[in-house]
Amino acid sequence: MTGRYRSVPHAAMAASYCQGTIRGMDATSFNSEHAAGRLRKAMKGLGTDEHQIIKVLTEHNNAQRQEIKDKYKSCFGTDLIEDLKGELAGHFESLCLYLLMPARYFDAFCLKNAMKRLGTKESHIIDILVSRSNMEIQDIKTVYKELFQADLEEDIKSEVSGDFQRVLVGLVQGKRSVEQMVEDAAAKADMEDVYNGGEGLRFATEEDVFNKVLVTRSIPHLRKVFELYKEYAGKDIEGAIIGEMSGDTQKAFLAIVNYVKDPLKFFAKCLFESMDGKGTDDERLMQLVVSHSEVDLQDVAEVYEKEYKSSLAQHIREDTSGDYRKLLLQLTQSGESQGVAGQKKESS
Structure with a gap:
């Protein structure tokens, strides 16, 4: 597969052409x-x-x-x-093995890996659950049960709690609407519910309202809700989430909003975060590169360079080493750079 048209619920725009590396x-x-x-x-x-x-x-x-x-x-x-x-050994060994896992097997493995260590890797879980389609999530749950003889939802419940748990459990249901038509009245009603459940409340935020809308509504519908929210409140919905929530719940809701608005920009940010700050989060970096290498990594890399004024490849060179670095760089280059005969980028 050299790329694919991704449906509206799984991309920034209808019929946007996404190119893997x-x-x-x-x-x-x-x-x-x-x-x-x-x-x-x-x-x-x-x-x-x-x-x-x-x-x-x-x-x-x-x-x-x-x-x-x-x-x-x-x-x-x-x-x-x-x-x-x-x-082999180290991150190079891990990356080679990850490349030999089928896609949904790899998703299930990454979710288990994020929960089995000392301290749950919340960002790793969010990256996957926010961005997979309903069908992909159902497949992940099936594979997860086969591989680990455990229920993904129950494992999540055992690892996290409170409002953050409710967001993840909602996402794991894989029940987001795929309706492409947007009813203005319904979008306006959701916008008002979200405003009244957050900034419109005098004391406590009603996270359940945010959860219901952000987790279950279709992508086109949410874009309309966000547009109406800005007109009504005078600021983006991200501002309300930051002002009304904190911790992992805030991160999860912001991830949903950012993904809905622009998936490529969202994934570029995830990659940047994996190499930013104190030390590289190699597991997150590998998870993102492997998952997107055949889908949209070339597009993500282009957005990455625009957003962060440095290429994805350059950041990988600075933050990794050895054969691990060589393999990551090869995975992030386009097919033309890899020298794979006859694999030219298709036009939309």
Whole structure:
């Protein structure tokens, strides 16, 4: 897949063309047995050819990597994942293994990973749940149960509490409206409910009102609500959320608003945050790069440079090192830069 038109509920504008950085081999060039052989050769004998491993993983898309993984086992009688674990280490090993996970498997893994360590990684959970479609969320829940013999909603409830828990539980239902038509009267009513539940209240904010509207309403409807809110209140809805809420609840609601307004800008911000401040959040960085490499990472990188006056690649060079850095950089370059034959960007 070289990119895709993303429907309005999952993108900034209807029929916006999103371009990934990993294109994969065309049907006539793809040979899973040959690719599996290259990986075997890279790990056989003394020393490991990390450069060759990077080339194979980035020349192929996720679907092709699954075929390569299967072919490797049938040809060599050993598991590719286990062989990589035996040869590699650190973030480079993790990133290679992540690239061999199917998309929803990877989402489920990242959610579990964010909750199993000392201290829940709230931003990792928000990044996924805010941006996945209803169908993708249902698939994630199914895979999560199969992989971990646990219920995603119950695990979330055991990790977080209060209003933040209610936001995440609402998102995990995967019940956002996909209605594309916007009724002005309904949007106005929601705008008034949100205003009266926040700034319009004298004492306490009614987070349930924000939750109901931001978690369940369609993307076009929410854009209209935000537009009306600014006209009515004289400021963006983000200002109300910042003024009325705090902590992870505030972060979750702001993430929903930012995603609804401009997904590419939202993901650029997430990437920036993963490398900003004290130390790099490598798990979040890998989660974002892997998840978007075949969908819209080229577009996100372009927005990133406009927003932060430095390229995504430059920040990766400054914040990472070694083969891990090399693989990240290869994943964030366009297909043309990767030298994948015949993979030119399609026009919309």
